[in-house]
Amino acid sequence: MPDTQTQLAPEAVQRRVDDVRERIAQACERAGRSIDEITLVAVSKTFPMQAIESGVAAGLTHFGENRARALRDRVEKRPGQWKGGDVCWHMIGHLQTNKAKFVARHADRFEALDSPRLAEELNKRAGKNDRVLPCFVQVNISGADQKYGLPPDELHDFLDTCAQYDHLHIDGLMGMASFVDDSETVRSEFAHLRTLASTYTGSAPNIALEELSMGMSNDFEVAIEEGSTMVRIGSAIFGPRS
């Protein structure tokens, strides 16, 4: 195993970022899309702080964490936009209601909204912080593979419920495809998420499904071909997690 120091050195991260950006550009070209439509979120979870410093040096501005307390600790070291900083911190992992306060206080964006109870609590906490929290609803598009995310057939009712939460701004959906080699399965799951967004007919000032957060290290090219606007990439940028 390479030591983390070498793995996360600025040159190593820069090289991988260049490679990922090139692959994003090629996927965009295949799909007839502009690279400006894609936001690259570097998933720094479990890596030491050096990953973020090297990432920033390589021009990255969006980082993703999947644990509420880890996110808070990192935001304290490098504030996000909501705290006046120059990076954007995404909470991408499942959130227990009793940790909603961390996300409402520290995250720039929450990508894993998946229950009415959590929405209610986050709305309350965001209100206490006198802010509007940008959120994506996480939808379980892979079925049995995953335990988190809202079942697709509950999404539209859930969004209607969220219309009352004016401290949440729901501007997209997030989904994870099955971890399988069969790219047609993955493709159809991503297409499903896109369809779920485009068929929502409700209208509320705090809901506008403009973003699709889909695609990870192993499937971001297919995700871009299927309309992703935000890819969440960890190991392809920072190397393997130990």
Ligand SMILES: *Cc1c(COP(=O)(O)O)cnc(C)c1O
């Ligand atoms: C870990 C994680 C990623 C990144 O995974 P990689 O395979 O390292 O790119 C993306 N999204 C979520 C929700 C994650 O938990």
